[in-house]
Each structure stands twice: as C-alpha cells, then as structure tokens.
Amino acid sequence: xxxxxxxxxxxxxxxxxxxxxxxxxxxxxxxxxxxxxxxxxxxxxxxxxxxxxxxxxxxxxxxxxxxxxxxxxxxxxxxxxxxxxxxxxxxxxxxxxxxxxxxxxxxxxxxxxxxxxxxxxxxxxxxxxxxxxxxxxxxxxxxxxxxxxxxxxxxxxxxxxxxxxxxxxxxxxxxxxxxxxxxxxxxxxxxxxxxxxxxxxxxxxxxxxxxxxxxxxxxxxxxxxxxxxxxxxxxxxxxxxxxxxxxxxxxxxxxxxxxxxxxxxxxxxxxxxxxxxxxxxxxxxxxxxxxxxxxxxxxxxxxxxxxxxxxxxxxxxxxxxxxxxxxxxxxxxxxxxxxxxxxxxxxxxxxxxxxxxxxxxxxxxxxxxxxxxxxxxxxxxxxxxxxxxxxxxxxxxxxxxxxxxxxxxxxxxxxxxxxxxxxxxxxxxx
Numbered sequence: 050x051x052x053x054x055x056x057x058x059x060x061x062x063x064x065x066x067x068x069x070x071x072x073x074x075x076x077x078x079x080x081x082x083x084x085x086x087x088x089x090x091x092x093x094x095x096x097x098x099x100x101x102x103x104x105x106x107x108x109x110x111x112x113x114x115x116x117x118x119x120x121x122x123x124x125x126x127x128x129x130x131x132x133x134x135x136x137x138x139x140x141x142x143x144x145x146x147x148x149x150x151x152x153x154x155x156x157x158x159x160x161x162x163x164x165x166x167x168x169x170x171x172x173x174x175x176x177x178x179x180x181x182x183x184x185x186x187x188x189x190x191x192x193x194x195x196x197x198x199x200x201x202x203x204x205x206x207x208x209x210x211x212x213x214x215x216x217x218x219x220x221x222x223x224x225x226x227x228x229x230x231x232x233x234x235x236x237x238x239x240x241x242x243x244x245x246x247x248x249x250x251x252x253x254x255x256x257x258x259x260x261x262x263x264x265x266x267x268x269x270x271x272x273x274x275x276x277x278x279x280x281x282x283x284x285x286x287x288x289x290x291x292x293x294x295x296x297x298x299x300x301x302x303x304x305x306x307x308x309x310x311x312x313x314x315x316x317x318x319x320x321x322x323x324x325x326x327x328x329x330x331x332x333x334x335x336x337x338x339x340x341x342x343x344x345x346x347x348x349x350x351x352x353x354x355x356x357x358x359x360x361x362x363x364x365x366x367x368x369x370x371x372x373x374x375x376x377x378x379x380x381x382x383x384x385x386x387x388x389x390x391x392x393x394x395x396x397x398x399x400x401x402x403x404x405x406x407x408x409x410x411x412x413x414x415x416x417x418x419x420x421x422x423x424x425x426x427x428x429x430x431x432x433x434x435x436x437x438x439x440x441x442x443x444x445x446x447x448x449x450x451x452x453x454x455x456x457x458x459x460x461x462x463x464x465x466x467x468x469x470x471x472x473x474x475x476x477x478x479x
Contacts, residue, residue: 051308052266054296055376057273058312058366060281060320061291062346062353064378065313066090067461069106069269071469072311077264079107080256082299083120083289084271085155085186086127087179089346093464097138103128105269108135108142115142116252119151120289120299122186125201125241127155148245149252150199156210157234158217159185165224187288202246207235253301260306268296268307274366275320275405282409285324293370312372312455314363316380316445319353321346325412328356328392342382357390359417360452365405367455374458377449380442381462386424389445392417393452422448429462435472 055072057063070092073079086102092109093099099109103123107113117123132142159182167180189195200209214231221228260266272291275281280292289295293310297303317338320326329335335355338344344353366372383389395402395415406412425439432438438446438460446457460470 052260052268052302052306053309053311054268054270054293054307054370055311055313056270056293056366056370056372057276057291058314058363058370058372058375059273059318059359060275060326061088061271061273062319062321062344063273063313063315064461065270066092066101066106067378067464067466067469068311068313068376068459069267070094070109071459071466072267073107073110073113075265076107076110076113076267078114078116078256078259078266079105079269080116080118080266080296080300081105081121081269081271082118083291083295084287085122085181085183086124086131087181087183087287088271090269090271091464094466099135099138102131104131104135104142104146107267107269108140108146114145115147116256116300117146117148117152118252118300119149119153119197120295121149122153122155122183122190122289123148123198124155124182125238125245127181129241129244143247146248147250147252147255148198148248150197150202150249151253152198153186153190153195154198154201155182155186156196156213156238157182157229158214158221159183159189161221161226161229162217165221165226184288198245198249201238201242202249206239206242210235210238256300256302260302266302268300268302270295274369275362277369280365280369282324282412283407285322285409292366309373310371311374311376311458312363312366312370313376313378314358314366314449315342315378316358316383316449317342318356318359318362319344320356321351321353325409325415326354326356327361327395327412327415327417328359328390329354330356338382341385342379357392357417357419358449359392360449361392361395361403362405363449363453364403367453372455374456375449375453376459376461377446377457378461380446380460381429381468383424383445384428384430385426387426389422389424390419391422391448391452393420394418430468432462432470435460435470438470 105115162185338355425441
C-alpha cells in the first residue's frame with residue numbers, strides 16, 4: 050500500500066472508519082494526524098461494532114501498529130477510557146500503540162471554555178462544537194501555553210499544571226462559571242500519566258524509519274475537507290487541518306514521501322452541526338435518508354443533516370487534497386430511491402458557480418443546480434463485484450467520476466468489511 054493519506058471529502062462522517070479498517074488489512078502502520086476525541090470512526094466486524102475516537106482504526110488488526118501523531122490534541126482521560134474499552138473486548142493495544150510526546154493535552158478547562166464560549170454566542174451563530182475542548186486546546190497550542198504529552202509524563206507535571214489551572218480559574222470566574230478543583234485535577238492527571246507513560250514516545254524517528262524501510266503507512270484523517278479550518282465553511286469548521294496537507298504537519302512525514310491520497314465520499318451528503326449546506330433536504334426525503342443511512346454522530350449521537358450528492362464540494366476536495374481515487378460509501382442506502390438528484394453547480398444572484406466560495410454567508414444563499422438520475426430500485430448489498438451491481442447503479446458511479454474528474458476505486462455497499470467492492474485499476478488492492 051506504500052504511503053497513503055485517507056481524507057474525508059465532505060463534512061466528515063463519510064464512513065472513513067470502515068474504509069480505514071479495510072485498508073488497514075494491508076498496512077504496517079496507521080497514523081492519526083489531527084483532531085481529537087470530537088471525531089469518531091465506526092467499524093463493524095461480524096456482529097461486533099467498535100467506535101473509536103482517538104485510537105486509529107488499525108488497532109483492530111493484530112499485526113498493525115498505530116500512532117497518535119503530534120497534530121492530534123489528546124484528552125488523557127478519554128484515551129484511557131478508550132484503551133480500557135478495547136481491552137474489555139479482547140483488543141490489547143500494548144506494544145502496538147504509540148502516542149507522540151509532542152501531541153498537546155486537552156485539560157478540563159479546555160472543555161469548560163468550549164462550553165462557555167458556545168453558550169456565550171447568543172448574539173451570533175452557533176458553531177455546533179462537540180464541547181470536547183478541542184478548539185481551546187488548539188488555541189493554547191497556537192498561543193504557546195499548552196502542555197504536551199511529554200509534559201504530562203514528566204516528573205514536574207504539578208509545577209507545569211498548577212499555574213495553568215490557577216489562571217484558567219480566574220477566567221472561568223469572569224465568565225460566571227464555577228471554579229475547578231485544582232487538587233483533584235492534578236491527582237487525576239498524575240494517575241493518567243502513570244498509566245499512559247508506556248505509550249508515549251518520540252514518534253518522529255519511529256515513523257520516518259518505517260517509511261525508509263518501505264513499510265506501508267496509512268494516514269487517517271478525522272472530520273472532512275469542508276470542516277478544515279482553512280478550506281472549510283469557516284467559521285463552522287473544526288480547529289485543525291483535516292485535509293491531506295495535515296498528514297505531513299501532524300505526523301512529521303515530508304510531502305515527498307506521500308504516494309497517494311484516497312478520498313472518501315458518501316453517495317449522498319451529510320453534515321453535523323451548524324453552517325451552510327446547499328443540498329440539505331429539510332423535508333421527508335432528508336428524514337428518510339437519515340433513518341435509512343443511520344445518520345447519527347458516532348461521538349455525540351446527534352442526528353446528521355442529510356442531502357443529495359454535491360459535486361461542487363467534491364471537486365473542491367479534489368483540488369485541495371490531490372485525490373487519486375475515491376472510496377464511495379453507502380451506495381446501498383440509495384437502493385430504493387426512485388429519482389436521485391446530483392448537484393452539479395450552484396446558483397446565486399443570477400450567477401452560476403462551479404467552485405466553493407470562501408464566505409459562508411454567501412454559500413448559505415447559494416442554491417444547488419441539480420440533474421436528476423433514475424434510481425436502480427433493487428438491492429446492492431449482496432454484490433461482490435462491480436459487474437454484479439444493477440446497470441443504473443454502475444451508471445451512477447460513472448457519473449460521480451465524470452462530475453469530479455476522479456476514478457472510483459472502492460465501493461462500500463454495507464457497514465461490514467465484506468460489503469466492499471474493489472474497482473481496478475484505480476483501487477487495486479495494495
């Protein structure tokens with residue numbers, strides 16, 4: 050598989066967890082390079098369902114080693130819960146999971162500030178944050194006042210943590226929020242540090258040496274292109290670079306060592322949280338897509354907003370990420386739809402737009418230009434080859450390729466590993 054970056058090409062929740070799991074079967078390493086436990090990847094293996102938030106999905110493959118890169122912000126308590134949950138289900142990450150000592154730590158006041166800032170947005174638009182403290186943690190990183198995993202496991206953690214807690218208690222008091230119990234937090238994080246210390250490592254030489262040896266590495270992105278802090282629908286975005294460039298800055302691998310980029314798209318479009326969504330269906334059709342596709346957030350359980358496939362944002366993702374081929378998920382959800390709509394462009398103020406505008410307020414006013422496509426109205430879940438799909442389903446896949454300019458290499462027609470169709474040569478198995 051060489052060195053592969055896997056990104057979401059929509060607003061996240063594209064089904065990356067399953068695709069990562071499928072690709073991990075051929076990977077020596079899987080690296081998570083950005084985000085925090087505000088994202089979730091769902092993997093179904095047989096009758097078991099795993100939801101992972103910080104730990105890369107590759108951990109479910111016994112021969113695969115995993116890295117949480119320094120581009121991730123790590124909540125130590127959340128990571129411990131995830132580790133314990135895996136062990137309870139027979140998956141032991143010991144010796145296979147490495148957490149970068151350069152990764153920044155999410156602390157209790159980050160979560161409190163996240164919540165207080167969202168509550169304070171009474172006069173402006175809500176962002177739709179998960180309130181996991183991700184934005185404030187990245188803010189501290191940019192302000193050069195954050196603590197890193199190296200600090201967490203250092204003997205002098207109390208002297209590093211105490212001044213930050215005192216400072217943040219003053220800020221919380223000004224916001225009208227209750228003070229934190231600094232002594233209790235210090236005890237909790239010292240205990241967490243003791244348990245996490247065996248996992249913390251300098252992952253830069255570890256990963257670069259693996260690449261130099263020719264081992265296969267899969268970089269796992271969280272969220273999606275339209276939630277990238279620079280290229281998404283700002284300010285309704287996450288706090289990190291969810292695009293392919295983030296794989297280099299969040300892991301320490303140079304750009305010239307990346308061999309290919311795989312983009313994950315749903316056969317329709319969804320979004321969680323606030324912000325513009327041109328193809329959103331606010332009627333019974335949208336509710337039907339949500340129920341049929343089980344469109345509820347893996348992290349929060351929030352219902353996702355649903356709409357038709359948007360080729361404009363898909364082309365935006367191709368341009369920014371350099372997508373080599375698509376992994377298309379949830380094709381089976383459309384099995385009973387009589388007429389499927391495809392957004393080919395936007396219209397606003399009498400103008401036709403082929404690209405995503407930077408201004409989210411302008412995008413909010415854009416209306417999709419649709420073309421209608423006759424549905425296949427028969428099941429696809431039992432298909433194991435592209436030729437087994439109904440003729441119209443194959444034509445729909447071909448139309449997605451035409452509209453985006455990128456070949457489809459893999460199709461998912463169900464949540465399980467075996468419900469996967471490889472298309473050659475674009476998505477030839479590594």
